[in-house]
Amino acid sequence: MFKYFPHTEADLEAMLAKVGVKTIDDLFKDVPKGVFFQRDFDVQASLSEVEIRAKLKELAAQNRQYTCFAGLGVYDHYEPSVISSLISRQEFLTAYTPYQPEVAQGTLQYIFEYQSLIQTLTGMDAANASMYDGATATAEACFMAEAITKRKKILVSGTLNPNTMAVVKTYLHFKGLELEMIPAVAGETSATALKHMLDASVAAVLIQKPNFFGIIEDCQKLGELAHESGALLIENADIATLAVLASPREDGADIAVGDCQSLGIPMAFGGPTLGYMATLKQHVRKLPGRICGMSRDANGKRAFVLTLQAREQHIRREKANSNICSNQSLMALYVTIYLSVMGEAGLKEANELSYQGAHYLKDRLEATGKFRLAYAKPFLKEFVMETLLPSELIQKALLDAGIFGAVPLAEYGEDYDNLVAFAVTEKRTKAEIDGLVATLEGLSW
Amino acid sequence: MVTYDKLIFELSAPGRRAYSLPKPFVKGYAMTELPAALRRKTDLLLPEVSELDVTRHYSNISRKNFGIETGFYPLGSCTMKYNPKLGEEIAALPGFANIHPLQPAGSVQGALMVYDELQKLLAEISGLACFSLNPYAGAHGELVGLMIMKAYHERRGDWRRTKVIVPDSAHGTNPASATVAGMQAVEIRSNPDGRVDLAALKAALGDDIAGMMLTNPNTLGMFENDICEITRLVHEAGGLMYYDGANLNAILGKARPGDMGFDIIHINLHKTFATPHGGGGPGSGPVGVTRELCEFLPNPQVKASDGHYYVFESAEAIGRISAFYGNFRVWLKAYVYILSLGRENLKALGGLATLNANYVKESLKDDYELPIAGVCMHECVFDGLKDKSTGVRTLDVAKRLLDYGFHAPTIYFPLLFPQSIMIEPTETESKQTLDAFIATMIKIAREAAETPELVKTAPHTTPISRIDEVMAAKKMILSYKDYLEDRDKQGEN
Numbered sequence: 032m033f034k035y036f037p038h039t040e041a042d043l044e045a046m047l048a049k050v051g052v053k054t055i056d057d058l059f060k061d062v063p064k065g066v067f068f069q070r071d072f073d074v075q076a077s078l079s080e081v082e083i084r085a086k087l088k089e090l091a092a093q094n095r096q097y098t099c100f101a102g103l104g105v106y107d108h109y110e111p112s113v114i115s116s117l118i119s120r121q122e123f124l125t126a127y128t129p130y131q132p133e134v135a136q137g138t139l140q141y142i143f144e145y146q147s148l149i150q151t152l153t154g155m156d157a158a159n160a161s162m163y164d165g166a167t168a169t170a171e172a173c174f175m176a177e178a179i180t181k182r183k184k185i186l187v188s189g190t191l192n193p194n195t196m197a198v199v200k201t202y203l204h205f206k207g208l209e210l211e212m213i214p215a216v217a218g219e220t221s222a223t224a225l226k227h228m229l230d231a232s233v234a235a236v237l238i239q240k241p242n243f244f245g246i247i248e249d250c251q252k253l254g255e256l257a258h259e260s261g262a263l264l265i266e267n268a269d270i271a272t273l274a275v276l277a278s279p280r281e282d283g284a285d286i287a288v289g290d291c292q293s294l295g296i297p298m299a300f301g302g303p304t305l306g307y308m309a310t311l312k313q314h315v316r317k318l319p320g321r322i323c324g325m326s327r328d329a330n331g332k333r334a335f336v337l338t339l340q341a342r343e344q345h346i347r348r349e350k351a352n353s354n355i356c357s358n359q360s361l362m363a364l365y366v367t368i369y370l371s372v373m374g375e376a377g378l379k380e381a382n383e384l385s386y387q388g389a390h391y392l393k394d395r396l397e398a399t400g401k402f403r404l405a406y407a408k409p410f411l412k413e414f415v416m417e418t419l420l421p422s423e424l425i426q427k428a429l430l431d432a433g434i435f436g437a438v439p440l441a442e443y444g445e446d447y448d449n450l451v452a453f454a455v456t457e458k459r460t461k462a463e464i465d466g467l468v469a470t471l472e473g474l475s476w
Numbered sequence: 477m478v479t480y481d482k483l484i485f486e487l488s489a490p491g492r493r494a495y496s497l498p499k500p501f502v503k504g505y506a507m508t509e510l511p512a513a514l515r516r517k518t519d520l521l522l523p524e525v526s527e528l529d530v531t532r533h534y535s536n537i538s539r540k541n542f543g544i545e546t547g548f549y550p551l552g553s554c555t556m557k558y559n560p561k562l563g564e565e566i567a568a569l570p571g572f573a574n575i576h577p578l579q580p581a582g583s584v585q586g587a588l589m590v591y592d593e594l595q596k597l598l599a600e601i602s603g604l605a606c607f608s609l610n611p612y613a614g615a616h617g618e619l620v621g622l623m624i625m626k627a628y629h630e631r632r633g634d635w636r637r638t639k640v641i642v643p644d645s646a647h648g649t650n651p652a653s654a655t656v657a658g659m660q661a662v663e664i665r666s667n668p669d670g671r672v673d674l675a676a677l678k679a680a681l682g683d684d685i686a687g688m689m690l691t692n693p694n695t696l697g698m699f700e701n702d703i704c705e706i707t708r709l710v711h712e713a714g715g716l717m718y719y720d721g722a723n724l725n726a727i728l729g730k731a732r733p734g735d736m737g738f739d740i741i742h743i744n745l746h747k748t749f750a751t752p753h754g755g756g757g758p759g760s761g762p763v764g765v766t767r768e769l770c771e772f773l774p775n776p777q778v779k780a781s782d783g784h785y786y787v788f789e790s791a792e793a794i795g796r797i798s799a800f801y802g803n804f805r806v807w808l809k810a811y812v813y814i815l816s817l818g819r820e821n822l823k824a825l826g827g828l829a830t831l832n833a834n835y836v837k838e839s840l841k842d843d844y845e846l847p848i849a850g851v852c853m854h855e856c857v858f859d860g861l862k863d864k865s866t867g868v869r870t871l872d873v874a875k876r877l878l879d880y881g882f883h884a885p886t887i888y889f890p891l892l893f894p895q896s897i898m899i900e901p902t903e904t905e906s907k908q909t910l911d912a913f914i915a916t917m918i919k920i921a922r923e924a925a926e927t928p929e930l931v932k933t934a935p936h937t938t939p940i941s942r943i944d945e946v947m948a949a950k951k952m953i954l955s956y957k958d959y960l961e962d963r964d965k966q967g968e969n
Contacts, residue, residue: 033821035558035750036828037906043831046907050834050851055827058834058851061699062731072729073600077818080562087812091571093586101576104799111495113527115568117534122541125559127551128756131884133875133938137541138755141534144484147956151521157954160756163612166799174656194799197775201795205623207658247514275507277516290799300587301577301800302612303758315952321756325959326948328940329933333481338948344615344652345889349661354652356615361754364534371484371530375522377495384497387505409510426580435579461501 033077098463100392100429100436102413102454103243104165104192105301106293108271109381109458111372114295118364128321128357132336133328138360139335142323145363148370152273153287154280155309160321161358165267165290166195168306169237170202171319171353172265172286175310176235178317178352179285180263183208184232186225188253189215190242193443195267199237208234218244218406218415220253229260235286239267240276244406245413245452247276254283269293270307272411274378279309286310295369296362305359305366316342319353384457385412392455392464399472405450413454415440420476422451432470434463479939480536485521485956487529494527521957540939541755542883548909550836552855552886552898553647553695555725555747562816563751563809572808577800581787588785591778591801594811595762601814601822602724602741603734604764608773610802614722615649617742617761618689622657623794624740624765624772625687625716637686637714643672645695645890647722659686670696670848670892672706681709687716692736693723693853695890697833697898707737716740716769721761724748725902726833726854728826739766749810760806776801828903829854832910836899839914843921847893854902860895861924868924868931870895875942876923876934880916 032038038046043055052058059067078086099107118124122137129135129142142160149158162168173185185203187196189212203210213236214224220238229236236257241247254264266284268276271293279287292304310318316339324338344351373381389412396402402416418425422439429436436454440447455464507515525533542549549556566572575584595607611617622640629637640654642661651661664680667673671694688710692700700706707717719733719741725748733741745751746759753759765773771792778801779786817825830853837846837856844858860870874884874897886898901910924931935941953959 033817033824035560035817035904036821036824037904038828038831039907042907046831046835050831050838052834052851055831056730058827058830058853059699059727059730060851061701062727063701063704066704066731066735068729068731068735072819072822074597074814074819074822077821078815080816083562083812083815084566086815087566088569088571090586090589091566091569093584093589094571094575095579095583096570096574097576097579097583099576101578103578105577107574107576109495109497113494113531117531117538119564120535120538121543121545122538123534123543123755124564124752125543125545125549125556126541126755127549127554127556127753130551130886131542131874131878132943133935133940134540134542134878134883135755136939137537137539140483140537140540142755143954144956146954147485148522150955150957154518157952157958163616163758164799167612167616167797194796197796198799201623201774201797202656204795205626205658206656247510249513251513273516274520274522275516277514278518281516281518297573297805298576299573300575300584300804302798303803303806304799305758315954322954324948324951325953326944326951328944329942330940332940334940334943336943336945336948338945338954339952343648345648347652348648349651349655349663351648351652351655354615354619354649354656355613356647356649357613357753357757357759359612359754359758360756361752362758364755367484368530368534371523371525371533372494372527373522374493374495374524375520376493376524377497378522380495380497383507384500386507387500387502390505391502409514411507411510430580430583435576435583438578457497460498 097435101438105298108456114368141367143335145367149307153309154278156312157315158309159318161363162306165306166198168288168308170199172288175317176263180234182234186236188213188220188238191239192243218246233262235263235265237265244415245410246408250282275382291366294366296365305362320355321358381457388455388459395468415450415452417449484523487525488523492524549883550885550899552900557902558904559752563812566812567805567808592780603732605767606770607762607764609762609807610798611761613759614744614761617763618653620763621740627794636684639684641688650689681713685715689718691720693726697852697855703736729823730826745810750813751806751809758803760803832901855900858897859893866924866928872931876920876931878935879937
């Protein structure tokens with residue numbers, strides 16, 4: 032028989048006899064005749080491991096791997112080798128949600144550690160066990176704000192990543208919440224506009240840091256405005272930058288969310304990653320998803336368990352504030368191991384290297400005379416340049432040189448016609464940056 | 477062996493490190509240039525450990541976990557089948573792991589081809605027309621499916637249809653998904669053998685009904701034998717049928733949701749298609765629909781033309797529901813699994829899973845209360861021990877199983893019976909394993925009669941004993957910071 036089916040002929044015979052039927056098909060008598068699937072699937076026959084390996088290697092080869100100078104939500108950061116080794120342990124990989132805590136302390140403990148790490152980086156009081164991705168976590172934060180404030184409108188900064196914005200739009204539209212966009216002026220959320228838009232119907236103000244253009248906005252000011260009118264501040268922050276940038280807590284955020292891909296998770300075409308979510312103590316019972324807590328076992332030993340489950344869908348059903356069931360547990364383990372490896376010193380060093388590389392690249396590009404920083408605002412590892420060079424020309428030249436970067440922003444809005452985005456992580460070398468500049472400085476239009 | 481009981485934070489020593497990064501290569505740039513107001517001021521509570529500290533710590537805590545390769549994991553409704561290693565190997569290939577989702581389509585043809593091929597395979601296997609692989613999990617698929625249902629009615633100008641019928645036996649995610657999609661769940665009762673009550677269904681149908689969500693086989697492991705009548709009634713009333721694919725494993729190769737009249741479906745790739753559950757995720761919950769509904773599938777969409785693959789955003793779509801293409805490396809593993817099984821084994825799968833469940837059911841029905849007689853599908857549900865006089869509850873039986881090296885079945889679900897035990901053996905388990913499990917279950921039934929205290933205080937051999945869940949909810953120690961604060965408070969008293 033097939034390698035994943037252990038039934039021998041003798042087994043089948045004995046089992047059918049025990050069940051009291053002649054054939055396996057007799058077990059499907061409840062399936063109406065017209066529905067019983069008679070034919071074979073129109074699928075090719077079973078492939079051997081050797082054949083599959085060859086086929087998939089060929090497919091993998093059709094994906095080109097570039098020296099990555101692109102960001103916009105997914106970054107080419109350092110992945111310590113211990114991560115892939117540890118996450119592939121079957122005890123972590125093949126287990127399910129820790130419903131039996133006595134035999135799932137491994138999972139529960141790393142979730143507890145993950146929550147602790149998110150807590151300290153965001154500065155918030157408590158984090159949940161993770162969400163699907165940063166975009167869906169942001170949408171769920173809006174639902175949470177609605178549940179806390181009983182208000183129905185979310186003001187979203189125009190500097191939010193357009194993909195995150197699109198997901199938030201979909202979620203809010205179907206849930207029946209109102210969304211208004213706060214205009215962006217010179218790459219930043221307009222505080223003046225926000226002031227005029229805030230009123231007693233606004234549940235939350237949603238901003239991103241660093242924003243879509245890589246700019247580190249002064250979120251504190253925006254948060255104060257929100258709070259003055261009784262709205263919450265939801266801050267979507269790149270978690271990898273929080274060892275060096277003001278934390279959502281320092282900014283006055285009520286809910287902190289974002290994606291954790293930048294913490295040791297491969298780019299992998301954008302998934303799987305995970306979304307983090309953290310809040311203040313008084314809102315913990317409104318958090319969606321799993322939460323792990325510390326307790327004691329019957330012998331007084333420290334132990335971990337899923338807690339505050341009365342919030343969740345399996346108890347509250349249609350009254351639940353979120354329908355999320357599982358988390359992205361294994362991805363939370365990536366993050367936990369990554370942060371254990373990096374520590375505060377490593378995170379700061381990685382950010383410093385990214386900062387230096389990004390600013391060096393920005394200066395070199397400006398020196399070509401063909402690029403100008405689109406918005407002269409503080410940035411860390413990501414920035415947007417304005418250029419008169421056609422973006423197709425830039426893109427083609429870079430791809431031919433084995434580089435993916437200068438992502439054209441034109442497709443995200445007509446205001447962005449001449450803008451291209453770059454990201455530089457700690458992985459990029461001087462030679463790679465110089466190579467990129469050399470490729471672009473020869474271009475003309 | 478001494479039980480390891482440290483937190484990673486408790487290994488920390490100032491100055492230790494586990495990372496190595498390149499040296500700075502340019503002078504003249506420093507983050508101190510950033511305005512002080514934008515920089516972090518508060519302290520961080522991160523561990524400082526060596527690389528061996530990290531590897532030993534996580535290896536040690538992993539040993540407190542039960543995985544499928546540790547032993548039999550008959551968690552009902554979760555389809556804990558063997559997760560083949562080949563998928564892991566393929567998903568780790570650099571050509572899949574190192575691609576950026578914003579790369580031009582021409583440079584990610586391999587990934588897009590897998591997207592297109594897999595969505596076609598799922599369409600053939602389920603009997604639907606087209607799929608999106610973007611949804612991240614089963615519950616996410618439900619939400620996306622209901623958005624499609626709602627958008628379909630709205631586009632026809634039918635704004636009244638905002639209610640979704642859900643059987644009382646449904647997973648909690650069903651009614652919760654309806655709420656999040658901005659609809660209202662209408663619960664209908666099950667009939668005495670656990671199936672949809674046709675009279676209750678008819679009474680609920682009307683011009684405010686957007687559709688119905690159904691798991692088939694249902695959460696009791698029973699096939700809805702009136703399925704054709706159910707879908708006919710709902711369609712006649714103007715509603716759409718949503719198939720919750722949680723239990724698809726039972727019928728794989730024997731019946732297809734599309735042929736039963738379902739219009740929208742999600743499939744849990746981490747159940748039926750063998751991708752690892754990862755301690756609770758990442759999963760993958762592709763959504764499939766009939767031809768008529770294809771335009772509603774979420775963005776981004778992938779299309780093939782002349783052997784080339786394109787990505788596009790459709791204005792007709794419900795919108796975007798994920799940052800990019802969903803859990804790519806998860807659906808990649810499902811693709812490998814389907815290639816591996818091929819036509820012949822896909823056909824046999826559901827039958828073997830169902831045979832395994834029936835074998836367990838028949839072998840245990842003398843000692844455990846079987847509330848619904850007859851053939852079950854891929855899982856069987858008991859209502860606790862047959863002998864109720866011992867005071868031993870389902871929870872105790874589950875904990876005692878852990879002592880014997882088995883993971884516990886799902887307990888207290890479905891909610892229809894007070895002492896539910898739901899056993900799903902899956903097709904990857906052998907008769908030997910099932911026999912060992914059955915013998916243990918019978919042994920526990922004996923123990924319940926002879927030494928009930930032994931069972932009531934189980935487990936006795938696991939890394940920890942039963943946990944004080946009330947204390948966890950009361951104290952709310954949700955981070956290391958909370959723990960330190962609580963410890964200081966204890967110290968003061």
